Amino acid sequence: MMPRHHLDAATLVSHAAGALSPAMAAVATTHLEGCAHCRSQLAEAEHVGGLLLLQQQPAAVSPRAAALRSDILARLQQPVPAPAEPAPLPAHPPTDALPRALQPYFGRSWKALRWRWVAPGVHMIRAPETAGDTLVLLKIAPGKSMPLHSHQGSELTQILQGAYDDALGHFGPGDMADLDSEIEHQPIVSPGVPCICVAALDGPLKFNGWLARWMQPMVGL
Structure with missing residues (x-):
């Protein structure tokens, strides 16, 4: 059975920005390991965050840095591929390993x-x-x-x-x-x-x- 309750959008944005505390990030990452829906939402948040960061105009950049910036922008503007769908989570872990x-x-x-x-x-x-x-x-x-x-x-x-x-x-x-x-x-x-x-x-x-x-x-x- 796939998860029915997910991370809040604000939590995903904070996670994408690296703003969650280590404890919060550990729990969020545990959920993301088994939830294709939240992984997709996280990828979208990272995509948008990258666009916003790169669209900030620096005061002056070298031609090489400008070309690199343009290349990254072009890559970010491409559609985000959907993450692979994981197998449904079992009621008990299949191995003795913790997440x-x-x-x-x-x-x-x-x-x-x-x-x-x-x-x-x-x-x-x-x-x-x-x-x-x-x-x-x-x-x-x-x-x-x-x-x-x-x-x-x-x-x-x-x-x-x-x-x-x-x-x-x-x-x-x-x-x-x-x-x-x-x-x-x-x-x-x-x-x-x-x-x-x-x-x-x-x-x-x-x-x-x-x-x-x-x-x-x-x-x-």
């Missing part, structure tokens, strides 16, 4: 992951050294739910295994939740298998319930 973009933060192997218990049915691994943002792997048991919450900043969450439902719809393997401070939701994991996702946040979550707020410093989200 490539996550390996610098969590290692190469699923089997080698060392999950930390944070609440009944909820386990987490926090990545070190993410330039101020939070990057975590979350594993939530079937039928369990996250507390109702909103966000003090942006959040990118990529579903790696399993699925959940919230007010925004059903999110399965390959789907991306691209959320901002206006979104309030409560993900509930679907029956069957745990939901494993990777999430990047540039600000802490805002929990409504007192118990979740009390536990927040211990969880670190």
Whole structure:
């Protein structure tokens, strides 16, 4: 099944410009590996960005630089080829390897992951050294739910295994939740298998319930 939830256009433009933080870029790249739609949109954003950059008139350039600039403009004005359609994402990864973009933060192997218990049915691994943002792997048991919450900043969450439902719809393997401070939701994991996702946040979550707020410093989200 191909992803049904994608990166927001503003996130794709920021990614094309190299403006995403390392944590956000890791999650976005993980989604792009399996989503032909978002790869096509990213190629278009890079294409437009290149045109805008090259159309800025410099004060003075050499004849060689001007010829090179004209050649690049001609290439950019050609149609962008459609990216190859990848195979549908399976419910479980076909190998023991984590997605490539996550390996610098969590290692190469699923089997080698060392999950930390944070609440009944909820386990987490926090990545070190993410330039101020939070990057975590979350594993939530079937039928369990996250507390109702909103966000003090942006959040990118990529579903790696399993699925959940919230007010925004059903999110399965390959789907991306691209959320901002206006979104309030409560993900509930679907029956069957745990939901494993990777999430990047540039600000802490805002929990409504007192118990979740009390536990927040211990969880670190």
